Amino acid sequence: MKNKNMTYLDTVHRDGTIWNLIVMVLLLAFPVLVAVIFRAAPDWQGVLLGLLSTAPMYWAVGVIEVISFVPMLGAGGSYLSFVTGNISNLKLPCALNALESHGVNPQTEEGDIVSTISIAVSSIVTTVIIILGVILIIPLTPILKNDLLEPAFAQLLPALFGALGVVFISKHVKIAIAPIALMLILFIFVPFINTSTVGIMVPVGVLFTIAVSRILYKKGIL
Amino acid sequence: MGEFNVNHPILFVLVGIILAVVLAQSVYFLVKSYRRAKAIGMDMKKIKKTILTAAIFTIAPAISIVVTVIVLADSLGLALPWLRLSVVGSLSYETVAAAGAASGMGTTLAALADNMNASQYVSIATVMTLSIMVGIWLVPLISKRLQKGLVSFEQKDKRWSDILQGSLFIGMISAFVGYVFSDVSRLWLSEGGVYTVTEKIQQTGETVSVNYTSTSGLVPVCVMAVSAISMVICGLLMKKLGWKWLNDYALPICMILGMASAIPFTALLGGKI
Incomplete structure (x- = not known):
């Protein structure tokens, strides 16, 4: 397996590719195995119509997510994140926080290591907590779906991005003004841009910010 | 195998096997990067703190994912939401995909809740699986080239590369500020x-x-x-x-x-x- 000419990052890409392909095959095997075990063919018309209603948008968003998240997550972090999911609400903030406290860039080897470690730990903890949740579902349901706690869980994202926003916006005030103004206008005044479309608005925000930064940079303002 | 139901034990066995592999991938990368950090002489005290911080930070979001599993379990049983939200998924994606598949079969998740048959279950699981299956193969396909491009870019213009990195972060954060x-x-x-x-x-x-x-x-x-x-x-x-x-x-x-x-x-x- 070892190849002397490979850099550390090359081995990350090689191992990541192998792992992701294994997981992909397993995920595809799940519906197939259920079908075989219970001798039940899928309702192909339902599958087709279901896919038509979801896949075009999800696939487009998926492609844009890969392009916009990979540069922030680093190599190892990307392979893990796109398997374990919950990227923008968990893995990416976790990695950003770690990169920030080490003062490293995810494109460097150190940055890749820090990002990978934080995302791996986050994935392990998430998986274990969900397992505990599934095992303890009966005693947990009344606690977690309790009227008192429900508002707290409903506001996880504002609580997360308030704190994270302060850290990053204070460092990049000039970069942040235009995209934040744009997003506020879009989210407040455009009815079809709402809480359920934030997944699409992340890449929009990223592309817009890069464009504005490039202009400001060329004009010597940044 | 007995009659199908959304909480059939065999479903939990299948999900358990898949999640064991996913867990193994995370452990593998944790060990690999930890060893590399040691080998290139990074500050291991700081690395240990990173591990602790990541673990603590994850607890609250992970509990909110458990809440989602509970919500979806009402109609889909526990096994499928458990799988989908441990791997790739998120609440908004999964609900829409499951509801889309149900409506494709001329019914709704609510109507299926108590008496879903194996065929309907397989159809919903297929749609949910295929809908979100992009990053998992696209990352191996393009991330290496994407990163090489970024690195060579950085060597050409270090200052712009730093600004670009900052812009990526700010772009994402700005979308969530708007969302709030x-x-x-x-x-x-x-x-x-x-x-x-x-x-x-x-x-x-x-x-x-x-x-x-x-x-x-x-x-x-x-x-x-x-x-x-x-x-x-x-x-x-x-x-x-x-x-x-x-x-x-x-x-x-x-x-x-x-x-x-x-x-x-x-x-x-x-x-x-």
């Missing part, structure tokens, strides 16, 4: 203090109309403010009092404070009526 304000418009769109929306019920995918108080859209804004102010205070404590240790815990602390503040804010400003 998305329901503020209820203030002026309400009639008689009540704002009515048609919403999809997460468990079933059915649409119903729901009433909110006109001030309910301010709750996330206030929560974000509490969390942001807490972070500013943490920053001051670190700078003025030299509380360096706080650096590792600031994000989870501020997040929990923000979430806790949601309880009184929701009581005060209202939510669903």
Whole structure:
């Protein structure tokens, strides 16, 4: 397996590719195995119509997510994140926080290591907590779906991005003004841009910010 | 195998096997990167702190994922939501995909809830699996080239490369800042203090109309403010009092404070009526 000419990052890409392909095959095997075990063919018309209603948008968003998240997550972090999911609400903030406290860039080897470690730990903890949740579902349901706690869980994202926003916006005030103004206008005044479309608005925000930064940079303002 | 039901033990065995592999991947990469950090002489004390911080930070979001599993389990059983939310998924994706598959079969998740058959289950699982299956193969395909491009870019113009990295972060954060304000418009769109929306019920995918108080859209804004102010205070404590240790815990602390503040804010400003 070892190849002397490979850099550390090359081995990350090689191992990541192998792992992701294994997981992909397993995920595809799940519906197939259920079908075989219970001798039940899928309702192909339902599958087709279901896919038509979801896949075009999800696939487009998926492609844009890969392009916009990979540069922030680093190599190892990307392979893990796109398997374990919950990227923008968990893995990416976790990695950003770690990169920030080490003062490293995810494109460097150190940055890749820090990002990978934080995302791996986050994935392990998430998986274990969900397992505990599934095992303890009966005693947990009344606690977690309790009227008192429900508002707290409903506001996880504002609580997360308030704190994270302060850290990053204070460092990049000039970069942040235009995209934040744009997003506020879009989210407040455009009815079809709402809480359920934030997944699409992340890449929009990223592309817009890069464009504005490039202009400001060329004009010597940044 | 006996008769199918959405909580059949064999489903848990299948999900368990897949998640064991996913867990193994995370452990593999943790060990690999940890060893590499040691080998190139990184500060291992700091690495250990990173591990601790990541673990603590993850707890609250992970519990909120458990809540989602519970919500979806009403109609899909426990096994499928458990799999989907441990791997790739998120609440909004999974609900829409499952509801889309159900409506493709001429029914709704609500109608299926008590008596879903194996064929319907397989169809829903297939749609949910195929819909989100992009990143998992696209990352191996393009991430290496993408990163090489970024690195060579960085060597050409270091300053712009730093700005680009900052822009990526800010771009993502700005979308979520906007998101927090998305329901503020209820203030002026309400009639008689009540704002009515048609919403999809997460468990079933059915649409119903729901009433909110006109001030309910301010709750996330206030929560974000509490969390942001807490972070500013943490920053001051670190700078003025030299509380360096706080650096590792600031994000989870501020997040929990923000979430806790949601309880009184929701009581005060209202939510669903």
